[in-house]
Amino acid sequence: MGSPIKPPDEDWWDVPVNRRESIWLGLSVAWSMILFGWMSLWTRIGDQNPIGETYDVSTEEYQEKVESYREEAETLDGSIVPPSDDIYVAGIRFQWRGLPVVVETGKTYKFHISSYDVQHGFSIRPEDVLSQHTNLLALPGYEWVIEMEFDEPGTYHVICNEFCGVGHSSMHGVIEVRDEVNV
Template identity: 60%
Template sequence: MDSPLTSPDGDWWSEKINRRESIWLGISGVWALTLFGWMLGWTEFGEQNQTGQTYQVSTERLREKVQGYKRSAGTLTVDGEELLVPAGNDVYVGALQWGWDGLPAVLKPGETYRFHLGSYDVQHGFSVRNADNLSQQISLQILPGYEWVLEMSFDDPGTYHVVCNEFCGEGHRSMHGKFLVRDYDESAVSPPAEGGDGSSGDGGNADYGGWFTGDASGGATGNYDGTTVDETGSDQVTVTVGAEGNGGPYAFDPPAVSVSQGTTVTFEWASNTHNVLVDSQPDGADWAGHESIENEGFSFEHTFETGGVYKYYCEPHLGMGMKGVVEVV
């Protein structure tokens, strides 16, 4: 038996192929062209295909847009959770490792909204799923450096989960968000906070140089109300890492705490994929924070000896406003 690697004898290339083979080759070619044309037509006329304008945008500019959207939005409390209420029909969502900046939100059924989607870091998937009907879902891709503007409307009230369907790192599994589609009484919506940035207009007890606003690094810290928790005189103080706030488990609790010199502060993880990085500290201080990403159950502590203000943040969720302060007096 000849090897399949051995060339056939004679001028086999010039021989005519069987008529049946010609027919099947012709059918295959026509079908391939038909499918190609079908895809082009379906992209143009198919109502379920997501199209829309795409703009090049820097990470800083995209973050500014999302923070501006959040500052102008009202809030509605549903089952004890605060949700953003868009000021108009534009909804801005920034994807980041590993969360959704601009969510959770509440939308009205049947209303058409313009979703502005973008990424702060790497490629993410934007998959929206109706919690009560998994056949109702869309899956999109979000690329860094671009703002994708899409029109969407949701006829069925309910909870719509937003998950990342593109592996984006070790915290991928925790990247969840949501929005509610429901009718609501406009009188129940709280207006934007004075100053429009989610913080109190006078900065409360301390503004720490605007650290908790969207004018500093990252987003505005929604769970900071201007109050610094007074723990002076305590030997041990605990700060929860990954507490509920800023649209999910993206908060330090308390966000600002005042302690005496020599106080030991323990940082305890209540949720996954967080770290503690130092933004600034007093001259002569030696706090290194904790750079590694850790999960629920982890903790570390530091004894603060040098007086002054220590600003810190969670790197993966800085855009969500996950920032904190330890003030040593």
């Protein structure tokens, strides 16, 4: 057996490739192209990848938007009821400003997501189902607007899934989805 450091004894570069190797290489390249095309197509027409719009925004501007939203909103059982279909949420060590919130089943909401300090992970999952969740990023300096609709009533938990400091594990918020929201 030859050494992995020394070149092989024979002129291996000019040895013709075995027919079976050519077939497997061809199949591998074809399958890779199919997967690449499928992923590209699924990202464009699939329904699982939220894209939304992103805007540059200063921390001060976004703080004003969140506080204005909170002042305009009514409350129900200690939760915010959005005054429109826009919901403003900001990550700040170690809490979510703009949560908890109460929304209606089947209604489309625009979630405006940003951060006041560092990068936070905005992960939403139903209370009873660990395998279903949506992961987004809250970044300082950017306002990400994502449309969301909740089909099932219930409690959805929002956690930070990007380590943001010592109190990271306590960064939790709630989205309460109800069939009707009466204030």
